[in-house]
Amino acid sequence: MARKKEFDPDVALTKAMQFFWQNGFENTSVRDLISNTGVNFYGLYSSLGDKREIFLKSLDEYIKMYMSALNAQKVDYQDVDSAVVSAFDNIFAFLNGHGHIGCMVCNAAIEVAPTDAEVALKMQAHREQVEAYWRSLLVKVLEKEELVKPENIVHCAEFLCTQVYGLSMLLRAQSSQALISRHINMSAKLADRLLKGI
Numbered sequence: 001m002a003r004k005k006e007f008d009p010d011v012a013l014t015k016a017m018q019f020f021w022q023n024g025f026e027n028t029s030v031r032d033l034i035s036n037t038g039v040n041f042y043g044l045y046s047s048l049g050d051k052r053e054i055f056l057k058s059l060d061e062y063i064k065m066y067m068s069a070l071n072a073q074k075v076d077y078q079d080v081d082s083a084v085v086s087a088f089d090n091i092f093a094f095l096n097g098h099g100h101i102g103c104m105v106c107n108a109a110i111e112v113a114p115t116d117a118e119v120a121l122k123m124q125a126h127r128e129q130v131e132a133y134w135r136s137l138l139v140k141v142l143e144k145e146e147l148v149k150p151e152n153i154v155h156c157a158e159f160l161c162t163q164v165y166g167l168s169m170l171l172r173a174q175s176s177q178a179l180i181s182r183h184i185n186m187s188a189k190l191a192d193r194l195l196k197g198i
Contacts, residue, residue, distance in 0.1 A: 009047040012037040016048070017058035021104040025055050025112050056118065062104040063126050069094040070133055080195060083141045084160065084188035087134075091164055092180065095171050102172030106165050130164060131157045138195065148195050156194040163187040 015037045020028055030051050034041055048054045073090035077083050095103060105126045113120040134157035142148050163183070170180050 007037075007039050007043060007047075012039050012044065013048060013054070013057055013061055016054050017061045017104070018098075020055055020058045021062060021098070021107070022101045024107055025051075028055075055112075056122070059104065059108060059119070059122050063122070063129070066094070066103075066105070066126075067129055067133070070130075075137060077137075077141050080138070080141050080192045081188045083137055084191050085184055087137060088164070088167065088184040088187065092167060092171075092184070095168055100171055100174045103165065103168030106168045107172070127161055130161045134160045142195070149197065152195050152197055156191050159194055160187065160191055 016033050019032060019036045023032070028051070030041065030044075033051070033054060034044060037044060039047070044054070048057060070087075070091065073087070073093075075083055075086045075090070101107075105123060108119055109123045113123050135153055138153050138156060142153070167180065167183060170183060
């Protein structure tokens with residue numbers, strides 16, 4: 001008769017994700033995961049795998065949580081500037097709500113992706129999701145405005161995705177609120193110019 005699990009694997013994964021998010025892959029040991037999740041080695045390994053497998057699953061969980069938070073937020077679609085600032089504020093609230101630990105995807109892109117092809121693919125997949133979010137947002141805003149070239153929307157979405165990643169780096173570095181606000185406002189102004197082809 002199979003022994004009943006004495007823990008919830010989903011809860012354990014969420015705790016592991018939070019630890020990886022804050023400390024990174026190299027600075028997290030299996031002992032850290034055991035201590036942080038409250039699950040013994042055999043339970044952790046049988047349910048979630050080894051350290052790398054847990055990290056990959058944690059990345060998937062983070063990306064799902066990030067995109068859910070992004071898509072659940074209301075955005076001001078009055079104009080491009082307002083919409084971009086509103087969306088950035090939503091992303092800032094999500095990231096800042098977890099402390100000065102930035103974005104797990106950005107952290108992994110710097111630390112792990114250069115030597116791990118599977119992690120690099122996950123980074124690319126996340127970027128594509130974020131760019132798709134921005135394209136969708138811009139199309140909604142521009143419904144009431146003059147015709148904008150489709151390639152400008154694509155280029156603007158790529159730019160805004162990069163600026164979002166920059167925002168996470170500012171948070172990770174515990175930058176001042178004034179600098180973060182300037183970053184957001186300048187991103188919005190430049191996005192408007194990109195759309196207009198200026």
